[in-house]
Structures are given as structure tokens and as C-alpha cells.
Amino acid sequence: MRRMSLLGIFLILIGLLLLFSELGIIRFYWRDLLRLWPLIFIFWGLDLLIGEKKWFGWLVVLIIFLLTIFIVFFSSYGRPFFRDRGPGFYYREWKYPFKEDIKGLDLEISTGVRVVRLEALKDRENLLHISSNWDFYIDKLIEEKRDGELGLSLKVEGEKETGFRIFGDDKKLDPINININPEIPLSLKFDVGVGDATLNMREFRLKDLSVKGGVGRLKIYLPSSPCYVEIEGGVGSVEVYVPEDMILDLSAETGLGKISVDKEIKQEKGGEKGVIRLKVRSGVGNIKILSEKKEVI
Incomplete structure (x- = not known):
């Protein structure tokens, strides 16, 4: 059984952030990638934990999706949503x-x-x-x-x-x-x-x-x-x-x-x-x- 690629999930997450930035939904720049370097250890650790457990992989996907929603709407990158409030x-x-x-x-x-x-x-x-x-x-x-x-x-x-x-x-x-x-x-x-x-x-x-x-x-x-x-x-x-x-x-x-x-x-x-x-x-x-x-x- 083929293992779920956490590297692929990581690249999708970064791609989504850059896409939202290009569309003007959030403010995210290439230099901001430097601030996300701890994610390397997070995904590395998850890769060791998941192994062949496919269900756990999909749980990780759900967590990543929720994390993206949080970044877009509540973090510093998504703060344009809160202007003039x-x-x-x-x-x-x-x-x-x-x-x-x-x-x-x-x-x-x-x-x-x-x-x-x-x-x-x-x-x-x-x-x-x-x-x-x-x-x-x-x-x-x-x-x-x-x-x-x-x-x-x-x-x-x-x-x-x-x-x-x-x-x-x-x-x-x-x-x-x-x-x-x-x-x-x-x-x-x-x-x-x-x-x-x-x-x-x-x-x-x-x-x-x-x-x-x-x-x-x-x-x-x-x-x-x-x-x-x-x-x-x-x-x-x-x-x-x-x-x-x-x-x-x-x-x-x-x-x-x-x-x-x-x-x-x-x-x-x-x-x-x-x-x-x-x-x-x-x-x-x-x-x-x-x-x-x-x-x-």
C-alpha cells in the first residue's frame, strides 16, 4: 500500500498560502516562508508517526485544512479581514x-x-x-x-x-x-x-x-x-x-x-x-x- 506523501501535503499548504496572497485574500510573501521553518520538523515527526496508517494520514489532512483556515482568517497573514473594526x-x-x-x-x-x-x-x-x-x-x-x-x-x-x-x-x-x-x-x-x-x-x-x-x-x-x-x-x-x-x-x-x-x-x-x-x-x-x-x- 502506498504511503500518503506528507511532503505533498506540505507543498499544497504552501501553494494555497501563496495562491491566496496572489488573489489578495491574505498577505503572504516569499520571505514569510522563513518563518514557517518549524513546519519541517512537524511534518517529519508526523511522517514517522503515520507509517502505514492511512486513516491517520487523512486525519492529518483535516488538521492541515483547519490550520489553513485559521491562517487565512485569524492569523497575521489574514488580518486584512479585520480592518476598520x-x-x-x-x-x-x-x-x-x-x-x-x-x-x-x-x-x-x-x-x-x-x-x-x-x-x-x-x-x-x-x-x-x-x-x-x-x-x-x-x-x-x-x-x-x-x-x-x-x-x-x-x-x-x-x-x-x-x-x-x-x-x-x-x-x-x-x-x-x-x-x-x-x-x-x-x-x-x-x-x-x-x-x-x-x-x-x-x-x-x-x-x-x-x-x-x-x-x-x-x-x-x-x-x-x-x-x-x-x-x-x-x-x-x-x-x-x-x-x-x-x-x-x-x-x-x-x-x-x-x-x-x-x-x-x-x-x-x-x-x-x-x-x-x-x-x-x-x-x-x-x-x-x-x-x-x-x-x-
């Missing part, structure tokens, strides 16, 4: 739809251990779009509406770790992209976690910005419009880029780090037109306030 699920992208009755956005974001890039959203159909090549977790979501202004509070974490990783911790190096609709007047409070962060505020109708630095390099590009900005340095360097056509009203409080201002930036106390009111307080790292022409994104 609120906090508590993992995502590769998370969207908050744009609504006509929203006249302003009061947004508070804190991040965990990840590299972060924040910039204007090109897709005007959404108010907020968060995406990454690796899974992330919305740990907290608070929504409040008052007089046409929407208040959102988000805590964005990387995928929670369960056990050691044999192939390294490269997930934390892959950035989380936070994109916000620039057509809505914005008040933003941003709490940086562990990792580099770049906040490109150039295109926003920014009313005020409050940034608390974390551990890592922080770069902030300010818009060419009057606004109030408050920055607290953390453990790492902070670079703030001021547009050439704007005047800076600066107040600074020095901590352990130094605060330096580019001589080419025009400074003036008071005034209303073309003035950015900037308040900075250094942490352990240095804060540099530079003219925008010093660097182009």
Missing part, C-alpha cells in the same frame, strides 16, 4: 474615512518602537491613512466630535512579540507611514517612541503642533503659514526646518543638549503675518533649527 486587531493599513461635516482635526498620536514617517495624504477620500509593510497594532482609539471638529487619539504599536526571533528583529526598522488629509485645519500632538521620525508638515493647514521627542533622530519640516509649534527634545538629535519666507518667533529652554539657530533664519518677536511661533526645550540630545534650503526631502 476598531482597536484590538493587527493591520498592514488602517484608514479613517473623510466626512464632509468635519471642519477641523484635533489629532493625538503616540508610537512605540518603530521608524515613523508622517506627511500629507494624496488620497483625499480618507482623513487618515496609516500603513506599513509589517503589521502594527492600534492599541488605543478615542473619538470625540464637538462643533464640527473631530478629536482623534491613537496609540500605534508595532506587532507584539511572542518568543525569540531567529532571523533578527528587522520589523522594527521598517517604517510606519502616517498620512493625513492636508485640506483639513490640523492641530497635532505627536509623541515619538523609540525610533527615528520624520514629520513633513509642509502641505498642512497647521494650527498648532506639539512634539515630544523619544529615542532616535527627529526631523520636522514646518509649513509656510503662521502656526504655533512646541517641541520637547528626547534622547537623540532634533532638526527643525523653517521655510525661507517665514519669520521665526523663538523661545528656547536649554536642558542637557544644546539649541542652535541658523543665522539665515529671520527672527522677530510678536507680529501676526508670516510668523511661526516656536517654543523648544532640549532634552539629552541637541536641537538644530535650520533654514529649509539647507535640506530638501
Whole structure:
């Protein structure tokens, strides 16, 4: 009697995962095969147990089928099924739809251990779009509406770790992209976690910005419009880029780090037109306030 080929079942399982990925049902990539290496020992052990027991082989097939269903609908590879169902699920992208009755956005974001890039959203159909090549977790979501202004509070974490990783911790190096609709007047409070962060505020109708630095390099590009900005340095360097056509009203409080201002930036106390009111307080790292022409994104 011919034995059931467990190698064949293994190949069918991998083929199904790749097929579902190509059809857009789940997110599964060739590099993810590296994370399935323990299956080699599982199938090897099953092959030793089954022997000539054909009925046990079909039981294994049933178990593999149930495992595939679990991966598709409940694991990290199938998490697109749970998008937009609120906090508590993992995502590769998370969207908050744009609504006509929203006249302003009061947004508070804190991040965990990840590299972060924040910039204007090109897709005007959404108010907020968060995406990454690796899974992330919305740990907290608070929504409040008052007089046409929407208040959102988000805590964005990387995928929670369960056990050691044999192939390294490269997930934390892959950035989380936070994109916000620039057509809505914005008040933003941003709490940086562990990792580099770049906040490109150039295109926003920014009313005020409050940034608390974390551990890592922080770069902030300010818009060419009057606004109030408050920055607290953390453990790492902070670079703030001021547009050439704007005047800076600066107040600074020095901590352990130094605060330096580019001589080419025009400074003036008071005034209303073309003035950015900037308040900075250094942490352990240095804060540099530079003219925008010093660097182009």
C-alpha cells in the first residue's frame, strides 16, 4: 500500500498560502516562508508517526485544512479581514474615512518602537491613512466630535512579540507611514517612541503642533503659514526646518543638549503675518533649527 506523501501535503499548504496572497485574500510573501521553518520538523515527526496508517494520514489532512483556515482568517497573514473594526486587531493599513461635516482635526498620536514617517495624504477620500509593510497594532482609539471638529487619539504599536526571533528583529526598522488629509485645519500632538521620525508638515493647514521627542533622530519640516509649534527634545538629535519666507518667533529652554539657530533664519518677536511661533526645550540630545534650503526631502 502506498504511503500518503506528507511532503505533498506540505507543498499544497504552501501553494494555497501563496495562491491566496496572489488573489489578495491574505498577505503572504516569499520571505514569510522563513518563518514557517518549524513546519519541517512537524511534518517529519508526523511522517514517522503515520507509517502505514492511512486513516491517520487523512486525519492529518483535516488538521492541515483547519490550520489553513485559521491562517487565512485569524492569523497575521489574514488580518486584512479585520480592518476598520476598531482597536484590538493587527493591520498592514488602517484608514479613517473623510466626512464632509468635519471642519477641523484635533489629532493625538503616540508610537512605540518603530521608524515613523508622517506627511500629507494624496488620497483625499480618507482623513487618515496609516500603513506599513509589517503589521502594527492600534492599541488605543478615542473619538470625540464637538462643533464640527473631530478629536482623534491613537496609540500605534508595532506587532507584539511572542518568543525569540531567529532571523533578527528587522520589523522594527521598517517604517510606519502616517498620512493625513492636508485640506483639513490640523492641530497635532505627536509623541515619538523609540525610533527615528520624520514629520513633513509642509502641505498642512497647521494650527498648532506639539512634539515630544523619544529615542532616535527627529526631523520636522514646518509649513509656510503662521502656526504655533512646541517641541520637547528626547534622547537623540532634533532638526527643525523653517521655510525661507517665514519669520521665526523663538523661545528656547536649554536642558542637557544644546539649541542652535541658523543665522539665515529671520527672527522677530510678536507680529501676526508670516510668523511661526516656536517654543523648544532640549532634552539629552541637541536641537538644530535650520533654514529649509539647507535640506530638501
